[in-house]
Amino acid sequence: MSIWSRLVGQQRVVEQLQAAVASAHNFADSNPNAMTHAWLFTGPPGAGRSTAAILFAAALVCEAGGCGECATCEAVLMDRYPDVERFIPQQITITRDEAENLMSLASLMPARSPYRIIVVEDADRLSDVSGNMLLKSIEEPAESVVWILCTPSMDDVLATIRSRTRTITLATPSWQEVRDLLIAEGISPAIAAFAARASAGHIGKARGLATNEASRLRRKEILSIPRQLGDLGSCFKSAKEIVERATEEANLEMDTLDENEKDALMQSYGATLGGRGKAERAARPALKELETRQKSRRTRAVRDRLDGALVDLMTYYRDVLLLQMVGEGAELINEELKHEIMETAHTSTAAKTRARLEAIEKARRQFASNAQPLMILETLTIELARA
Ligand SMILES: [Zn+2]
Structure with a gap:
């Protein structure tokens, strides 16, 4: 089973990324223009844009183009592979120091694979200052660097960054697709259906609701508010x-x-x-x-x-x-x-x-x-x- 089976309801995105991987690996029938060094992964929260970014990174460094089973794939998915850096901002904006750190990570030679991949989650938190700093590296990248920026929409990054990246747009998965994913993960069909409907295509939220009784109760409390409001x-x-x-x-x-x-x-x-x-x-x-x-x-x-x-x-x-x-x-x-x-x-x-x-x-x-x-x-x- 390929690594892409982990991405739900994104057939078009999978096709685009597979083409890029094929071109990066020089597999037969690949389109040489399908791969590029800077990507912007967009899509609503919970649709799986950071999952897609990590799967793409794994497929680029896996010798089999993303088998989902080898030690390389596994290491990337566990965030333990030396050539894949995953940055998850913890603050409301990405600071100058953090941007500097990302740039120096990007300037290193890859240790084991042909690529050094920097995944920046929540790249909408780049300020003008930190965004412009990254732009320099995106404009004149080292041969082996691949940048993957994740944001809710294309408008969330500086226009100058947008124009130098290739956009991948994730769709909101249907509730049925999310339900089927949860069932495949061992959740009972009734709870899977409830959680998938209630979280409107947000996979992480659906999983949380399905596996955590406290969060189901919490939601129930919130939904009782409309009928409690009076004076x-x-x-x-x-x-x-x-x-x-x-x-x-x-x-x-x-x-x-x-x-x-x-x-x-x-x-x-x-x-x-x-x-x-x-x-x-x-x-x-x-x-x-x-x-x-x-x-x-x-x-x-x-x-x-x-x-x-x-x-x-x-x-x-x-x-x-x-x-x-x-x-x-x-x-x-x-x-x-x-x-x-x-x-x-x-x-x-x-x-x-x-x-x-x-x-x-x-x-x-x-x-x-x-x-x-x-x-x-x-x-x-x-x-x-x-x-
Ligand atoms: Zn693999």
Whole structure:
């Protein structure tokens, strides 16, 4: 089985990448123009753009063009292959230092394969400064370098970068494709179907829902909000609950991560956390810098969870709108809440539902700025109650 079987619902993308791999390996019948040294992988979150990037990297360094079984393929997939660098930004923007580091990684000669591949996930976080730095390497690449930048859409990178990269556009997989993937991974058909529908083509989210009871409960709580909103007090209460829960969840995940990173850093200096010797003093600047980065990562983790909650909430009102437009035959994302959704549909109008969906979209955009999450959510819940 080839490595591409791991990419769901992307037949066209697979064909394009296979052609590039064939040309890179000089396989028979290959089109020499199919391979290039800079790529932009775009597609909605959860469609699998970073998976596609890693599979492509593996196929380029695997002697068999991506068998999915050899030690090379395995090492790339486990992020342990020396010639494939995978950069996942932890902060809201990719810094100058990080860009510099990527450039020096790109300038190394490959150790084992003909290529040195640099995968930059969330490349939409490049600033003008760090983007322009990478541009230099993309414009005049070393012979063996392959850049793969991943972003939600083409417009998320500088036009100068866009014009020098070849774009691969991933589609949102259908819920049936996601369901079948989950079933193949051993999830029961009923839960697979629920998780695939509820996550609207977002594979990681579907997997999380299917395998984690707590996240299913969490989603249920979020979807109960529309029917709890009434007076001002109930709006404030719901807003507060959403923020508190997102913060709790992010903290739970980040605490362990932060501690492990700090331990590793201190060890590299021969120091211990809380110690007061020479080694600890030497480690202090690096520790401070690490803590600053961890803090901004935590802020981002909370925002990501808040955004996830709003995406869930949107599925409720999308279902409401569908019932209002199409009527009872409509196939809902939240089939299990059909009764509640029908009631909301009957007690409001399509215009009101649209206004509510717009209010949620507006709140999601505001998370991207630096506004206070609680204020954004209070405004949102009031708008949802009033619409
Ligand atoms: Zn292989």
